[in-house]
């Protein structure tokens with residue numbers, strides 16, 4: 477039998493992508509499925525962005541570009557950081573990659589040595605620990621609960637630090653909980669990180685998707701000292717509904733960005749030239765589609781939170797950002813004769829035709845993740861089906 481790399485021994489397939497694929501496959505077989513698995517906006521990519529891509533094709537922008545991205549896109553990213561976050565970078569401190577996940581992959585490949593620990597507040601996005609592990613590092617999960625709004629306290633953070641800790645990753649608003657850190661909370665986290673000489677990694681991909689007048693702060697923007705120790709990750713997928721275009725970017729110390737670029741030069745080379753030109757338009761063109769999306773997301777969120785809380789045995793806090801609800805559903809397990817979140821999601825898919833992601837994929841088996849990046853009708857239909865299935 478073919479012997480595969482031992483790198484695969486502890487690697488699981490991305491559960492979020494696997495569930496999305498399963499829901500799609502069932503739909504194509506004719507099953508009536510409501511998909512709340514995918515973390516991707518259901519809106520079309522705005523027309524001006526598509527036109528920019530078509531213009532790029534027509535004008536021959538179809539060849540290799542610089543590995544780390546075209547200067548026009550780097551400049552648009554530099555401008556975005558300046559105006560949105562008050563952060564200043566130059567071109568050598570920016571790298572464009574094939575989606576946010578690829579930026580994270582390059583980062584951990586460039587940063588970690590065997591034994592290096594990375595602190596990850598849990599519940600966490602499914603791919604953080606997997607990418608740390610595949611890069612030779614050790615993920616150290618600091619579990620958070622609803623009691624702290626699913627946010628890591630400075631005390632819990634301090635307690636998890638060892639001499640081997642190299643970095644911490646903050647994802648606010650969070651996938652999967654929607655938890656969003658205030659500036660004061662980030663200041664307290666940054667203080668601990670600086671005291672311990674850690675690299676602060678901030679995944680700001682949901683920056684634009686915040687609700688209830690919540691004001692987004694990137695931890696990197698707290699002070700010059702913090703930004704000098706930070707790597708900021710972002711991308712166009714979520715804010716501009718461009719998941720399929722695969723454009724993510726990272727900003728940070730020149731030496732580290734250079735190392736990420738070296739790795740990228742030996743793997744994917746440049747991200748797609750056409751997508752890069754589309755991203756220039758996304759970042760520099762009209763921004764009104766973001767407000768339109770947020771207005772819709774908040775309506776769906778409110779319906780979803782209320783619907784989930786109306787089910788006996790389910791409690792769902794109000795998320796302030798991203799497009800996920802992360803209800804505690806452990807009150808349903810015994811009643812429905814299921815052992816945990818994996819079995820409950822399988823039951824909901826089989827008996828109700830609703831695709832959700834088990835909380836265990838994010839490090840919390842008492843919960844499910846439901847995406848409200850789908851139409852209000854679908855959200856309502858899913859809630860009706862779930863309520864009926866778990867009675």
Ligand code: GLU
Pocket residue numbers: 490492493513514515516577601602603651
């Ligand atoms: N970030 C999205 C999610 O969590 C996209 C899928 C993935 O790459 O995990 O659903």
